[in-house]
Amino acid sequence: MPGLLLGDVFPDFEAETTVGKIKFHDFLGDSWGILFSHPRDYTPVCTTELGRAAKLSSEFSKRNVRMIALSIDCLEDHYGWSKVLSRVSSEKTAGDEPLRVWIDVEAMLCARALVLTPAVFIIGPDKKLKLSILYPATTGRNFDELLRVIDSLQLTAGVRVATPADWKPGVCVMVPPSMPEEEAASMFPAGVFSKELPSGRKYLRYTPQPKDQSKHTDTGNSQTEPGTTSQP
Structure with a gap:
């Protein structure tokens, strides 16, 4: 349009x-x-x-x-x-x-x-x-992708998070860089962790997907990022 x-x-x-x-x-x-x-x-x-x-x-x-x-x-x-x-x-x-x-x-x-x-x-x-x-x-x-996108849109509409590349329901989500650490710790009691980068910058921050936003999806996968299997 x-x-x-x-x-x-x-x-x-x-x-x-x-x-x-x-x-x-x-x-x-x-x-x-x-x-x-x-x-x-x-x-x-x-x-x-x-x-x-x-x-x-x-x-x-x-x-x-x-x-x-x-x-x-x-x-x-x-x-x-x-x-x-x-x-x-x-x-x-x-x-x-x-x-x-x-x-x-x-x-x-x-x-x-x-x-x-x-x-x-x-x-x-x-x-x-x-x-x-x-x-x-x-x-x-691709209807699997459309469902995935809808899951991401609905999740991020209700919680101040973003979803990384190839994200699927149950995989950890990303905490916005603009959110102060104290606020992030309070908002995400399951924990916030950063991916180690050569620059030392901690802007890739992750947290487990909030459970109250996953009632329509399978949350059996608790990966931190697509392709990884455990949380550091």
Whole structure:
């Protein structure tokens, strides 16, 4: 979407969908949202993507994420494509409202720029854009990565931490360099430790992932960094 930056309020709109007329912000409510755009219905790569979304619908629901998909075709085509997706996913989707919502773009002029290429947008409960990725039509989206990103976004939205490269739920998180040591020690009772660097600077600080932020994820892995196995 031209001019839309991370942190901007995602445009609200009204549109006819396969579950009736919606107002986008009302559709999201207090949930997180993920919007997929597709060049057309019945495209092979997009069919595998939304089939994968169907299989993972319970994982998105655990994270309080509502899914919605967008393409340029008419509602009649959307209904037909939904039946195909149900077979591709090998799961029934008739009761899965988030997956069944396909916007009729003729009623969504503000989003026309989205439908030329596959894209994904993650929107927070505050209706602000948290992540956007634009994909070439030949490359399918990685849904494991989308779940990982949502876990990171939700964790860091509630706690003043960051997640390192290749972070997964249960792996230690990073303490911001701007946080004084005394404050960090008070905020993270499980302990804060620094990675030793040749410069002697202690800006790579880690702490175990806060347990109260991991209720939807597997926290059996207590690695300090990706690729390591124990905390110093």
